[in-house]
Amino acid sequence: MLKLDLETDVLIVGAGPSGISVAINLGKRNIPCILVDQKSKKDIGYKPCGDALSPNSTRKLFELCGIPQPKGEEIAENLESAHFRPVLDFELNIPFISQTIDRLKYGQRLLNSLVDFPWIKVKTKHKVVDTIIKNNEIVGCKVRKEDGKIINIFAKIVVDCSGVTGIVRRNILPNVCNKLLTKIPNTEIIVSYREIIETPAPHKYQKQMRIEYHKEMPPPGYFWIFSKGEKLLNIGVGWLLNETNKKHNTRKILEELRDKFFPDAKVIDAAGDTLTGRLPLYSMVANGFITCGDAAALVNPISGEGHGPALLSGYYAAEIVELAIRNQQTDENALWDYNVKIWNNYGYDGGLGIAVHKLLNAVPFSDFSYLFEKEIISQEDVDSIMDSTAVKLPIFQKVVKGRRKPGLLIKVAKGILFAERIKKLSQKYPKHPKDFDKWVKKIKRIERKKL
Numbered sequence: 001m002l003k004l005d006l007e008t009d010v011l012i013v014g015a016g017p018s019g020i021s022v023a024i025n026l027g028k029r030n031i032p033c034i035l036v037d038q039k040s041k042k043d044i045g046y047k048p049c050g051d052a053l054s055p056n057s058t059r060k061l062f063e064l065c066g067i068p069q070p071k072g073e074e075i076a077e078n079l080e081s082a083h084f085r086p087v088l089d090f091e092l093n094i095p096f097i098s099q100t101i102d103r104l105k106y107g108q109r110l111l112n113s114l115v116d117f118p119w120i121k122v123k124t125k126h127k128v129v130d131t132i133i134k135n136n137e138i139v140g141c142k143v144r145k146e147d148g149k150i151i152n153i154f155a156k157i158v159v160d161c162s163g164v165t166g167i168v169r170r171n172i173l174p175n176v177c178n179k180l181l182t183k184i185p186n187t188e189i190i191v192s193y194r195e196i197i198e199t200p201a202p203h204k205y206q207k208q209m210r211i212e213y214h215k216e217m218p219p220p221g222y223f224w225i226f227s228k229g230e231k232l233l234n235i236g237v238g239w240l241l242n243e244t245n246k247k248h249n250t251r252k253i254l255e256e257l258r259d260k261f262f263p264d265a266k267v268i269d270a271a272g273d274t275l276t277g278r279l280p281l282y283s284m285v286a287n288g289f290i291t292c293g294d295a296a297a298l299v300n301p302i303s304g305e306g307h308g309p310a311l312l313s314g315y316y317a318a319e320i321v322e323l324a325i326r327n328q329q330t331d332e333n334a335l336w337d338y339n340v341k342i343w344n345n346y347g348y349d350g351g352l353g354i355a356v357h358k359l360l361n362a363v364p365f366s367d368f369s370y371l372f373e374k375e376i377i378s379q380e381d382v383d384s385i386m387d388s389t390a391v392k393l394p395i396f397q398k399v400v401k402g403r404r405k406p407g408l409l410i411k412v413a414k415g416i417l418f419a420e421r422i423k424k425l426s427q428k429y430p431k432h433p434k435d436f437d438k439w440v441k442k443i444k445r446i447e448r449k450k451l
């Protein structure tokens with residue numbers, strides 16, 4: 001170790017929701033950690049985002065570990081209804097309640113709560129630039145400090161919570177761990193841009209969250225409008241970065257949509273970022289390594305909801321990391337149960353999301369109104385599909401109603417079957433790394449299927 005180098009039990013990279021959740025939960029377990037983030041302290045929590053955070057996630061977090069739910073000024077609006085409009089003349093209600101929150105205020109509160117745990121050291125303006133690996137084990141990171149000096153921070157376990165880039169993960173080569181996906185391909189990345197706008201008079205979307213499709217966007221992109229107050233809205237666009245979509249500029253298209261629907265609005269904040277649009281990483285652990293939140297691809301590919309999964313995955317990671325540190329067993333085997341937990345919890349959401357992406361790519365938007373007009377899919381069906389405990393196959397009972405478009409019906413049925421298969425495989429995530437390859441083969445075979 002050099003003079004400036006540091007050593008700790010757990011190095012947490014990134015102080016977004018997942019990293020802070022890991023830090024708080026390891027703090028409660030008396031495990032010494034260093035939490036680093038490239039941002040300055042006052043900016044921790046800020047992130048270009050739709051700002052929707054489901055109270056179901058934060059309630060679960062509270063029940064698991066006592067982190068209080070967003071409160072007071074941290075909540076912008078309690079949203080009362082959610083609407084999906086795939087075509088102009090049709091709208092679907094989605095059984096989903098949420099809140100829009102002030103991410104900076106909520107993030108700062110979580111960060112400040114770390115003062116209760118003096119054994120958690122927070123180092124802001126510290127940027128991780130590389131991963132240190134020794135004998136196939138991740139043993140720390142190279143970190144650039146504000147003055148430009150590079151130091152090593154060594155740890156028994158490194159937790160990658162650095163968001164989509166996965167700065168620690170991406171430097172772990174396949175010869176160290178071939179179960180980790182080092183770089184997420186562009187075709188599984190969603191590019192996105194959002195603005196917070198103020199309307200001169202109360203807007204017409206009070207307490208609503210809406211996801212709409214408009215012809216200005218490449219299909220199957222989406223335009224969201226989330227209420228943040230009587231005259232405040234969070235609006236944004238996003239789409240998968242595939243070959244056809246990559247020429248479209250998210251900022252330009254959002255500005256066009258804003259000029260069209262909110263011509264008099266004042267822009268208060270505008271920024272873009274990326275999120276993942278895929279299933280969770282097949283494995284999220286290696287020797288001395290674990291990853292959470294966006295770095296583990298835990299964003300719901302339909303709703304873009306990743307804040308709740310980030311907070312909760314941080315809790316699940318801390319549970320396993322504590323055991324590993326106490327048992328002095330920090331290899332892949334010791335951390336494996338985290339994979340099981342995450343896939344059991346989030347595999348279905350990912351599968352359903354990918355099914356919807358496939359369907360939107362395979363079916364013209366105009367066919368959606370047909371599906372609902374003919375009641376091939378009813379509101380009740382949507383409710384049951386969204387409820388991960390009850391995937392039904394309503395399509396097969398509705399063949400007569402949909403007989404004019406049998407091809408469409410087959411695609412929808414295949415989409416639902418796809419989600420159902422992923423769900424089953426998620427529940428059968430291998431209990432031991434030796435069975436991993438067989439399981440991945442099965443899941444990839446399903447993923448490759450076209451609708």
Ligand SMILES: Cc1cc2nc3c(=O)[nH]c(=O)nc-3n(C[C@H](O)[C@H](O)[C@H](O)COP(=O)(O)OP(=O)(O)OC[C@H]3O[C@@H](n4cnc5c(N)ncnc54)[C@H](O)[C@@H]3O)c2cc1C
Nearest residue numbers: 014016017018038049050051052128163293294305306307
């Ligand atoms: C435009 C947009 C809209 C979204 N809308 C919603 C929404 O409405 N609802 C929802 O639930 N989710 C939404 N999401 C997703 C949500 O923002 C993320 O899922 C969530 O922030 C993930 O938390 P995280 O802690 O994993 O990563 P992040 O929040 O990305 O935090 C990562 C942290 O790591 C730090 N970091 C990165 N690299 C380094 C490095 N090299 N060294 C040190 N520190 C580093 C960053 O500074 C950051 O603080 C949206 C995302 C985008 C981009």
